Amino acid sequence: MVAGRRRGHTSRQAQLRRLAAYCVTPAAVVILLLIAYPLASVLWEAVHNVILTNPAVSGFAGFDNFVTVFTDERFWPAFWRTGLWTAVSVAGEYALGLGSAVALAQPSRARGVSRAIVLIPWVIPIVVAGLTWTWMLTPDYGIVNLWLVNVGLLSKPFYWLGNLNTALLTVSVVNIWRSFPFYTICLLAALMAIPKELIESAAMDGADSIRRFIYITLPGVKTVSLTLIFIHVIATAINFDFIWVMTQGGPLNSSETLPILIYRFALEDFDVGAASALATMTMGFMLAVFFVYWYATRNPYEETR
Amino acid sequence: MKGLKRTFAATIAALCLIGAAHAAEPITLHFWVAWDPQQADGIAAKKEIAGYEQSHPGITIDVQNITYDALHSKLLTALAGGDAPDLSWGLPEWLGELSRMGALRDLTEDAKSWTDEKAIYPNVIDGLSIDGHLLAMPHYLGIRALLVHEDMLKAAGLPAPPKTWDELIADAKTIKAKTGKYGFGIAGTGVRSPQELIMYLAQNGVSLAERQPDGKYKNTWLDDKAKLAKATEVFAFYKSLIKDGAINPDGASWGWEEEDTDFSLGQYAMAIDGAWMDSRAAQNPEAMKDVAISAPPYKAQPATFFEINPFYVYKAGKHPKETWDFVTFMTGKEFQAAVHPNNSPRSDVTSDSKWGKDFTALAPTGVVFPPVALGAITRDMIESIGRTLLKDEDSEAAAKWLAAAINKDLKQSGELSGG
Numbered sequence: 045m046v047a048g049r050r051r052g053h054t055s056r057q058a059q060l061r062r063l064a065a066y067c068v069t070p071a072a073v074v075i076l077l078l079i080a081y082p083l084a085s086v087l088w089e090a091v092h093n094v095i096l097t098n099p100a101v102s103g104f105a106g107f108d109n110f111v112t113v114f115t116d117e118r119f120w121p122a123f124w125r126t127g128l129w130t131a132v133s134v135a136g137e138y139a140l141g142l143g144s145a146v147a148l149a150q151p152s153r154a155r156g157v158s159r160a161i162v163l164i165p166w167v168i169p170i171v172v173a174g175l176t177w178t179w180m181l182t183p184d185y186g187i188v189n190l191w192l193v194n195v196g197l198l199s200k201p202f203y204w205l206g207n208l209n210t211a212l213l214t215v216s217v218v219n220i221w222r223s224f225p226f227y228t229i230c231l232l233a234a235l236m237a238i239p240k241e242l243i244e245s246a247a248m249d250g251a252d253s254i255r256r257f258i259y260i261t262l263p264g265v266k267t268v269s270l271t272l273i274f275i276h277v278i279a280t281a282i283n284f285d286f287i288w289v290m291t292q293g294g295p296l297n298s299s300e301t302l303p304i305l306i307y308r309f310a311l312e313d314f315d316v317g318a319a320s321a322l323a324t325m326t327m328g329f330m331l332a333v334f335f336v337y338w339y340a341t342r343n344p345y346e347e348t349r
Numbered sequence: 350m351k352g353l354k355r356t357f358a359a360t361i362a363a364l365c366l367i368g369a370a371h372a373a374e375p376i377t378l379h380f381w382v383a384w385d386p387q388q389a390d391g392i393a394a395k396k397e398i399a400g401y402e403q404s405h406p407g408i409t410i411d412v413q414n415i416t417y418d419a420l421h422s423k424l425l426t427a428l429a430g431g432d433a434p435d436l437s438w439g440l441p442e443w444l445g446e447l448s449r450m451g452a453l454r455d456l457t458e459d460a461k462s463w464t465d466e467k468a469i470y471p472n473v474i475d476g477l478s479i480d481g482h483l484l485a486m487p488h489y490l491g492i493r494a495l496l497v498h499e500d501m502l503k504a505a506g507l508p509a510p511p512k513t514w515d516e517l518i519a520d521a522k523t524i525k526a527k528t529g530k531y532g533f534g535i536a537g538t539g540v541r542s543p544q545e546l547i548m549y550l551a552q553n554g555v556s557l558a559e560r561q562p563d564g565k566y567k568n569t570w571l572d573d574k575a576k577l578a579k580a581t582e583v584f585a586f587y588k589s590l591i592k593d594g595a596i597n598p599d600g601a602s603w604g605w606e607e608e609d610t611d612f613s614l615g616q617y618a619m620a621i622d623g624a625w626m627d628s629r630a631a632q633n634p635e636a637m638k639d640v641a642i643s644a645p646p647y648k649a650q651p652a653t654f655f656e657i658n659p660f661y662v663y664k665a666g667k668h669p670k671e672t673w674d675f676v677t678f679m680t681g682k683e684f685q686a687a688v689h690p691n692n693s694p695r696s697d698v699t700s701d702s703k704w705g706k707d708f709t710a711l712a713p714t715g716v717v718f719p720p721v722a723l724g725a726i727t728r729d730m731i732e733s734i735g736r737t738l739l740k741d742e743d744s745e746a747a748a749k750w751l752a753a754a755i756n757k758d759l760k761q762s763g764e765l766s767g768g
Contacts, residue, residue: 096429097449097722098763183599184611206602208739294538295602296735311422312724313761314446316429 086327089320096314109321118297118305119322126301129216130281134273136220141227141272146261148228149235159232166225174289177218181205205291212299215290219283223276230268238264267341274337278330302326376668377409378675379434381424383417388628393688401678408671417540428452428663435666436676438488440540441476441657446722448479449762454662456483459673465681465695470712473694476657479720486676487694491623491656492708492715493548493645500639501618504528510619510643514552514586517619517646521595524618531617533595535587537738539604543723543730544654545621548645549586551652551716553579557726558719558755561766566721566759570752577748582648584737584744591738601738613637621645623656624692627704642707644714655715657694722762729754 093105113119148159165173180188181204189201204214238260246256284303287293293300293308300308302322310319384391398410413434415423421443427433428450439447447453460466460483466474469487477485497510502520505527511517521532536542547557555576558566570577590596597617600608612620613629615636630637645653660676662669678684685693691704699705733751736742742750759765 095761095763096425097446097724098761099449099451100763184607184616203599203602206599294735296732296739307422308728311425312728313758314425314450314722314724315761 086320086323089316090324091321092317094316094320096316098314105317109315109317110325112315112318113309113322113325116305116318118300118308121297122300122302122305125212125299126281126303129212129283129287129299129301130277132213132216133219133223133280134276136216137224137227137276138269138273140220140224142231142265142269144224144228145231145235146257148232162228163225165222168222170222170285171289173218173222174286177221178205178290181214206295208296208298211291211295212287215287215299218290219280219286222286223280227272227276230272231265234265234268235261270337270341274333277333281330282326375407375409376671377411378436378666378668378672379411379413380675381413381415381420381434381437383415383420383438385628386414389631390625390628390688394684397679397684397687401675405674408675410675428665431665433663433665435668435672436660436662439485439659439661441659442540442543442718442723442727443661444477444479444485444659445718445720445764446724446762447661448484448720449722449764452661452663452665453484454664454666454669456486456662456673457481463677465677468682468695468697469680470694470696472655472712472715473657476655476717477659485659485661486680488658488660488679489689489692490694490709490712491625491654491658491692492711493544493621493623493654493656494642494708494711495645496612496620496622496626497641497643498612498615498618498639499641501528501530501532501615505618510641511646512644513646514648518589518593518595521590521618522593525594528618530615531595531597531600532619533590534608534612534617534620535590535596535600535603536605536608537601537603537734538731539606540727541605541608542734543727544656546583546730546734547716547718548621548652548654549583549648550580551654552645552647552650553583554649555579555583556716556719557730558721558759560719563766565764565766566719567766568752568755568759570748571756577745577752579649580748580752581745584733584747586648587734587737588741588744601735621653624704624708627691627702630704640703642703644711651714652716653711653714655712655717657717721759721764725758725761726755729758 090109091105091107093101093103093108095101144162148155148162152158168176180186183189183201183203183206186201188204189198192198193201202210204210243256243260246260251259281301282303283301284307287299287301287304288307291299293304303326306319306322306326309315309322382394384394386392386395395412398412402408402410417438417440420438421440424433424437424439424443428447433452470490473487473490474483477483477487495510501524502508502510505520505524507520507523511520517533524530524532536545550556555570558568561567570580591598591601597603597611603611608620609622609626609629611617612622613626613633613636615633626637626640630640644651660679662672662676666672680694682695682697685695685698690698691700691702692708693699699709729751733747733754736750737744737747756765
């Protein structure tokens with residue numbers, strides 16, 4: 045009797061496993077087609093000669109494509125620029141996002157409207173935002189220069205996107221403008237989850253607003269903050285469209301980051317092998333960032349249990 | 350037996366119906382363009398194509414409009430992915446690389462029965478051929494000239510447009526001093542800046558890359574001090590445009606949009622530009638009414654950029670016969686007279702307006718890009734201008750850097766002589 049029940053239980057488990065396999069199969073096929081195949085293709089091309097304009101050169105290349113990338117005079121400047129662009133963008137987005145979230149968490153009659161308004165930049169498509177800001181920043185007819193000249197901050201219009209020293213920072217500022225609302229929403233949700241009693245009792249114990257912010261608010265949003273920063277470090281480092289729309293990596297490569305360089309290898313030099321090698325390196329770097337994040341946020345209790 | 354006969358008859362009838370249906374199956378030709386639908390040529394082209402569809406009931410032309418800046422990468426991606434259109438617009442700079450990729454249909458055989466060929470200027474066909482093979486069809490001619498706002502010159506007390514580089518810089522200084530406006534404009538970046546640079550190089554007797562006895566190409570500036578000196582003078586000319594105040598310093602980062610828009614609004618006095626500016630004249634009749642056309646100023650010899658703008662026909666297209674018919678329609682007299690009355694590659698479509706004859710008169714001094722893969726080379730040309738104008742790099746260093754970069758790019762594409 046017991047053996048029969050066990051057999052029935054086992055066959056039910058097998059049925060459930062089969063059902064699970066059937067359910068997972070479509071998703072697995074999609075993942076294989078859309079992620080695994082392109083990924084494998086990039087890895088394969090990274091170690092093969094694939095030069096579109098030179099079909100005579102083909103076959104296994106070993107590490108030649110990686111050498112091509114490392115010895116290209118554009119690589120290291122683009123690498124450092126990627127770091128700068130990512131650091132400035134994510135830091136700015138976080139600071140503005142946290143500041144606006146704290147402001148929007150305060151009781152106010154216009155809170156609902158303010159929360160809706162702050163979302164506007166985030167819902168504008170990147171290309172539209174990039175083109176609009178490009179027009180607004182032009183020296184001849186851009187409204188930003190007009191305002192800056194009218195209020196006396198500039199003596200004459202400045203070509204923000206045409207200057208070697210300001211192009212990347214200008215795109216970073218526009219990127220911050222567009223991306224901070226996402227931080228605002230997430231951090232606002234985290235702020236609202238902090239128990240009010242905790243803040244009130246700290247206030248009764250004599251903690252001023254700065255101490256309450258440092259010892260209660262910041263720890264309260266730590267997990268959300270780390271997740272946001274991690275996601276955006278990766279998303280910003282591999283961002284192509286914002287920079288391409290606004291400067292195409294110029295002037296004179298001064299806003300050229302690694303994704304722009306990958307594009308140049310593939311579609312200007314027609315060296316798909318070198319482009320794939322650089323894409324592989326970028327992917328490796330992002331994986332390293334992921335493992336650092338995982339290590340920093342892992343729960344030791346979960347591991348030892 | 351009767352049943353068998355009926356079945357046989359029904360089968361034959363079905364086969365005939367299928368055959369008829371197949372014969373009448375509509376054909377769609379995918380055509381990628383980069384026109385401005387608001388400009389006169391775009392409006393005229395759409396009308397002509399609609400007329401073609403009406404007179405060819407089985408054929409639909411699926412027109413996709415893409416900006417020139419995006420067209421190149423979209424085409425390359427489509428070609429690599431096996432999803433190319435049947436035909437497209439393009440720049441002549443892409444001929445070499447599309448040919449190296451094996452993407453273009455060899456039109457030599459089709460052209461043997463092309464009766465209109467004799468109406469096309471002979472050097473146009475040469476410019477679209479590589480090693481005697483016709484690889485593209487002519488679309489329009491983009492010959493460059495010096496466009497001058499005559500009123501600004503008069504206000505500065507200048508009787509005639511400049512003929513040499515030195516005169517250009519001197520005149521621009523005078524215009525700035527007398528009118529407060531810049532005298533000249535350039536494209537420091539984007540697709541037009543290499544077209545301007547190759548013209549200035551030709552005006553000083555140097556070329557980007559020369560064909561060598563082995564049939565491949567090489568930049569020889571580093572092997573020949575005289576050529577290096579001439580190339581250096583070109584970059585020194587660019588530098589003096591900024592240093593002497595001939596151009597707006599922001600022009601170093603301008604593309605063709607800023608160059609054309611600011612000229613058509615009368616923001617500066619002179620520009621090297623094409624006959625398409627007649628559309629800008631239609632949009633800004635007041636600011637453009639004083640524009641006169643003359644030969645580009647030069648250093649050692651007269652030269653201008655001769656853009657033989659092509660229609661590219663792709664090997665991967667599924668309907669070669671219909672595509673050939675359509676592309677010959679677009680190079681035909683009716684289409685050209687309607688769409689490109691001022692800048693047609695046909696000798697029987699000419700215009701007496703300044704946008705027609707004044708440009709066509711410069712054709713004998715026209716220079717073209719060498720038929721090599723130019724993707725990286727044009728990018729390096731843009732960078733060499735940026736090094737000169739934005740980084741104020743030494744002119745000889747910029748010339749040497751460009752020479753080495755061109756040969757590196759030729760080696761990469763397997764086109765470097767001895768490489």
